[in-house]
Amino acid sequence: MLTGNAAAAWGVRLAEVDYIPVYPVTPQTEIIETLAGWISNGVMDSRFVTMDSEHSMLTAAGSASATGARAFTATSSQGLLYGFEMLYAVAGWRVPLVMVNVSRGLSSPITLEPDHNDVLAARDTGFLQIHCETCQEVLDSILMAYRLAEDERVLLPIIVNLDGFYLSFTREPVEVPDEEQARNFLPLYQPKHAFFKASQPMAQSAAVLGGSGYSYFKYQMHMASQNALAVYKEVCDEFETGFGRNYDTVEGYMLDDADYVLVMTNSFSTLGKAAVNNARERGIKAGLLRLRLLRPFPVADLKAAIGGKKAVAIIDQNISIGNGGILHSEIASCLYTEKHRPLLLSFIAGLGGKNISPDEFEFIINKMIEGEDTGDTGTAQLIYTDKEWHEMERLKRMAGKG
Amino acid sequence: MYRVRFHGRGGQGARVASKVLGTAAFLDGYYAQDFPLYGAERRGAPVAASTRISEDPIMERGVIPEPDIVIVMDETLLQDPLTMPVSGLKSGGIVLINTTRSQAEAKAEYKITAQVLTLDITKIGLDMLGMPILSTLAGGVAARIVGLSEESLTAAVKKVLAEIITDRKLLDKNVAAALYCFNAITPAKIELELKTTETIKKKSTVISLPFEHAEVSSPAINATGNTPLRMTGNWRVFRPAWNYDTCTRCMICVARCPDGCILVNEDGFPYTDYDNCKGCLICVEECPTNTLGKMREVHAKKAIGK
Numbered sequence: 159m160l161t162g163n164a165a166a167a168w169g170v171r172l173a174e175v176d177y178i179p180v181y182p183v184t185p186q187t188e189i190i191e192t193l194a195g196w197i198s199n200g201v202m203d204s205r206f207v208t209m210d211s212e213h214s215m216l217t218a219a220g221s222a223s224a225t226g227a228r229a230f231t232a233t234s235s236q237g238l239l240y241g242f243e244m245l246y247a248v249a250g251w252r253v254p255l256v257m258v259n260v261s262r263g264l265s266s267p268i269t270l271e272p273d274h275n276d277v278l279a280a281r282d283t284g285f286l287q288i289h290c291e292t293c294q295e296v297l298d299s300i301l302m303a304y305r306l307a308e309d310e311r312v313l314l315p316i317i318v319n320l321d322g323f324y325l326s327f328t329r330e331p332v333e334v335p336d337e338e339q340a341r342n343f344l345p346l347y348q349p350k351h352a353f354f355k356a357s358q359p360m361a362q363s364a365a366v367l368g369g370s371g372y373s374y375f376k377y378q379m380h381m382a383s384q385n386a387l388a389v390y391k392e393v394c395d396e397f398e399t400g401f402g403r404n405y406d407t408v409e410g411y412m413l414d415d416a417d418y419v420l421v422m423t424n425s426f427s428t429l430g431k432a433a434v435n436n437a438r439e440r441g442i443k444a445g446l447l448r449l450r451l452l453r454p455f456p457v458a459d460l461k462a463a464i465g466g467k468k469a470v471a472i473i474d475q476n477i478s479i480g481n482g483g484i485l486h487s488e489i490a491s492c493l494y495t496e497k498h499r500p501l502l503l504s505f506i507a508g509l510g511g512k513n514i515s516p517d518e519f520e521f522i523i524n525k526m527i528e529g530e531d532t533g534d535t536g537t538a539q540l541i542y543t544d545k546e547w548h549e550m551e552r553l554k555r556m557a558g559k560g
Numbered sequence: 561m562y563r564v565r566f567h568g569r570g571g572q573g574a575r576v577a578s579k580v581l582g583t584a585a586f587l588d589g590y591y592a593q594d595f596p597l598y599g600a601e602r603r604g605a606p607v608a609a610s611t612r613i614s615e616d617p618i619m620e621r622g623v624i625p626e627p628d629i630v631i632v633m634d635e636t637l638l639q640d641p642l643t644m645p646v647s648g649l650k651s652g653g654i655v656l657i658n659t660t661r662s663q664a665e666a667k668a669e670y671k672i673t674a675q676v677l678t679l680d681i682t683k684i685g686l687d688m689l690g691m692p693i694l695s696t697l698a699g700g701v702a703a704r705i706v707g708l709s710e711e712s713l714t715a716a717v718k719k720v721l722a723e724i725i726t727d728r729k730l731l732d733k734n735v736a737a738a739l740y741c742f743n744a745i746t747p748a749k750i751e752l753e754l755k756t757t758e759t760i761k762k763k764s765t766v767i768s769l770p771f772e773h774a775e776v777s778s779p780a781i782n783a784t785g786n787t788p789l790r791m792t793g794n795w796r797v798f799r800p801a802w803n804y805d806t807c808t809r810c811m812i813c814v815a816r817c818p819d820g821c822i823l824v825n826e827d828g829f830p831y832t833d834y835d836n837c838k839g840c841l842i843c844v845e846e847c848p849t850n851t852l853g854k855m856r857e858v859h860a861k862k863a864i865g866k
Contacts, residue, residue: 159582159583159586159592159594266779267779323595323597323622324595324621324622325621327595327596328593328594328595328621329579329582329592329593329594329595330592330593330618331586331591331592425621426621428619428620428621429619429620429621431619432619432620435619511622513622513623513625515625515764517763517764517765517766518764518766521766539768540768540769541766542766542767542769543764543765543766543767544764544765544767545764546764547767547769554776556783557780557781557782557783558781558782558783558784559775559776559782560776
């Protein structure tokens with residue numbers, strides 16, 4: 159049994175990473191502790207360096223990647239934001255850095271538990287993004303991430319995301335592949351565009367003025383990211399052949415004959431699947447779609463999965479203050495051109511790691527059924543219960559607020 | 561599925577207890593999942609950890625809101641208004657409390673309606689390990705309550721501790737202590753009760769949040785700080801005990817106390833502020849005249865003063 163963090167460390171160990179610059183932040187620190195332990199007792203051969211901030215850490219990781227080394231780093235939440243400037247920079251260098259983000263809600267108010275405003279803030283940077291539901295998936299995704307990022311048609315950095323606490327510290331059974339198997343799947347990284355040789359000097363990241371150069375480079379990144387959709391399918395197939403586990407860009411659960419679909423990401427999808435089982439027992443044809451690849455956004459797979467359904471409820475575990483759910487906007491925009499658009503409902507749930515209880519899922523599924531009758535999709539609704547409100551009232555009194 | 565929730569204080573071993581239980585269940589062929597939740601990472605802070613054990617794949621995550629079994633490793637938590645260890649316990653569920661009290665006494669003292677089991681785990685820890693770290697012991701107790709095998713418990717303790725400690729003797733002592741705790745619980749009665757452990761569902765209703773002015777809805781605290789009211793003295797396993805016959809008023813204890821919990825009376829003699837002393841026993845260690853000794857603390861006090 160492994161925690162999500164330990165599973166991440168195993169992925170890095172099996173990927174035979176060369177260079178790991180680190181900076182601690184809850185709930186990610188266990189990853190770098192585990193790697194540090196392995197490196198110090200000699201079972202893993204990598205250069206491990208402690209840095210003075212996430213900004214330096216990302217700079218070091220990206221730079222190492224730009225010399226042709228296989229690099230890894232990990233962060234979370236406030237740490238990701240502290241290094242944010244370098245996300246765009248590193249992606250612009252077109253280097254295949256793999257970074258784990260352990261999701262945690264952003265301050266203020268300060269918390270430790272997960273939602274996805276941290277990782278989704280990075281959605282426009284050029285980093286690809288894979289979001290995981292289980293500890294097994296975390297390990298497997300790191301191997302897949304290197305394959306995808308290092309592919310010549312892609313060459314962009316990638317974030318593998320897992321939820322703080324709900325996955326990072328949760329232990330569950332994980333099958334650890336053997337080294338030979340991993341090595342076969344993930345060959346040596348030998349880049350032609352980013353290297354460090356005294357005999358052959360090069361400069362990374364030119365300055366461009368006037369806009370046409372800038373536009374060229376940025377759009378090249380976008381096309382490389384789009385290429386990643388097809389490359390992902392190849393990587394996915396090869397992974398399944400080698401390891402027997404399939405991870406498509408999206409995962410359907412009881413989806414084929416479903417009329418009412420929940421759309422979720424990350425570890426809370428497990429709760430959503432249980433809610434689908436409960437609804438099926440009540441005779442409701444419910445299903446769930448889990449988005450796994452968030453960047454590039456798998457538009458075609460998404461349309462194929464939910465186009466033509468009666469109603470779809472997007473459960474955003476994030477909030478774009480002033481607009482609502484981030485994934486709701488993205489999914490709505492990709493369904494707009496469809497002839498048979500499902501009724502699309504928007505819910506905000508699980509912020510700061512708030513549990514989503516079976517009752518709350520039942521509420522969401524009922525809303526889809528009601529909406530089908532009335533055609534009313536309403537506005538983005540926060541999923542919040544009367545009990546939680548009473549508890550909040552108690553806390554407000556304790557805080558001296560009336 | 562069995563859902564077990566452990567409540568302890570940082571340093572006591574609630575997290576490791578949940579891992580021991582999870583690993584033992586896994587070794588017994590069940591699906592298992594364990595998960596700790598802690599806020600401030602410091603000794604003495606409340607920690608909760610959850611273990612789920614099931615014959616089918618586990619479709620739940622996070623803290624267990626409605627446990628079948630609660631293991632209270634520090635009984636002072638029962639009076640902590642933020643921890644509330646027994647909250648959500650299913651009717652017919654079981655609470656095991658680490659206490660010197662009898663079952664009947666504990667039930668009455670803490671007004672618990674569910675079935676209560678008691679065991680002085682701290683004493684077993686002190687006797688068998690020489691320290692009040694209760695991780696493997698609480699794991700052993702829980703393994704018995706859910707009906708796991710002695711063999712898997714033994715293997716689980718070894719496996720989990722091998723990742724943390726290198727002292728072979730201490731590891732063996734932990735195995736012995738875990739098994740001692742395992743056998744200190746009578747299981748027949750428990751199984752009978754657990755058959756009735758079904759959730760009595762109280763529906764929760766989804767509401768629309770009303771808008772509130774920032775005066776209320778900004779995350780600021782207007783109330784006066786209550787830290788002085790929080791009596792940290794209830795974390796103690798041992799209390800420093802004074803024998804003034806030998807005290808020379810040298811004040812070394814006053815200087816060494818890390819929490820400023822040794823005060824001086826009108827006659828110039830130092831004394832302990834027991835409401836706040838956490839029982840680190842540095843004073844006992846430092847006292848040059850053996851004025852200070854240690855005594856096991858046995859009764860819980862209220863977590864927050866009046």
